[in-house]
Structures are given as C-alpha cells and as structure tokens.
Amino acid sequence: NAGVTQTPKFQVLKTGQSMTLQCAQDMNHEYMSWYRQDPGMGLRLIHYSVGAGITDQGEVPNGYNVSRSTTEDFPLRLLSAAPSQTSVYFCASSRLGQGISGANVLTFGAGSRLTVL
C-alpha cells in the first residue's frame, strides 16, 4: 500500500499562474481533505470530501478549487496563484464513521511545499 501520495513535493510559481496539486490514496477511504500549514498557524482545512462527487469548504477555501471524480483522487487547484498561498500543503484521508480505529484516523501525505513569487 502506498497510502496517500501527493505530487509534486516542491513547486515554485509566479503570481497569477495556475497549478494543480495531486492527491491519491489507495486505502478506499471515503473522506479526503486538504490542509495548509503556515508557521504559527497550525494546519488549516481548505476543502474536504466525503465521497465521489461530494466536496465542501473548510476554514480557508478562498483561492482554491477541488473536485472528487473518483474515490482515489482529490486534486487541489490554484486558479491564479498569489504570494499569500505560499505554504506547505497536506492531503489527508480516512474512513468515515464513528470510532477511532486505525482506519478512522487521518492518514497524511508527505506534503507539498509551494512558493509563489
């Protein structure tokens, strides 16, 4: 099992450029989410999905789009990058439902460091 795979690991963009951060999981998790991590701010939820075709906004959704066409994939799109979007991005997934067995706990990807100049 690869777990949660994020690509790319590093990316430098110019202001106004667009890009997509890819996220794929092979654990058949219903729930997938994107976080951004900034110094002193912890991890903040951008968007999440509870299944194919279903997405919703988190705490900081502005400037980001997501889609969930399959259970496995949950890409994050920046349509017009801004310097404020310089951050480390994490994709994470889990099973849905109550309980905190191993499958109900968030499994994280390795993170993607994005710099917007």
Next chain:
Amino acid sequence: AQTVTQSQPEMSVQEAETVTLSCTYDTSESDYYLFWYKQPPSRQMILVIRQEAYKQQNATENRFSVNFQKAAKSFSLKISDSQLGDAAMYFCAYRRTGNQFYFGTGTSLTVIP
C-alpha cells in the same frame, strides 16, 4: 466553531526526563475524538496517540500518555523517558462528528542530550 489551543509554542526537555505538552479545546459537542500528531523535520505527520471523549480512562502508548479532563476541555500529552527522536513539532487535534479535524498551532519540542 471548534478551536484547539496549544499555549506553548516551544518546549524543551532533557533526555530521559518527562515533559508535558498542553492542549485545550472548545466544543459544544459531547461525542468527539482527540489526537496528538508528531511532525519531525521530515514533515511527515505521524499519529502519536488517540482518545475517545466518552472514555474516562486516559490513553497510553508506550512512553506517551494523555491527561484527558473532559469538563475542563483539556488534553495534555506526557512524554516519559524523552529520547532524541522525540524532537519534533507536536499538534493536538480534535475530530468532530462528520470527520472534520481541527488542529492547534503546534508545540516545538527540543530534546537536550
């Protein structure tokens, strides 16, 4: 909205000693889950320990244990016999019904040889 507060941006501990990291949270729910995650310099997020709110017994995982005070909405992490490999950023997290997780701002732990 749920909030998670970690009031200690940085902590240090001597190797082999014990350290406690603090976490408080705000919620109106009665059924929820709490976690501590560790982030070493590799940036990978690693689950340290988990706690169900309905369980009064504090969770333990080897050298890691929690002090869960539901009425006080407090969830501290105790690391015993600290090792150099424990040096990392530690995040407290709250999971509500519906699976949304909320994270604190983190505590950077330094282990002094």
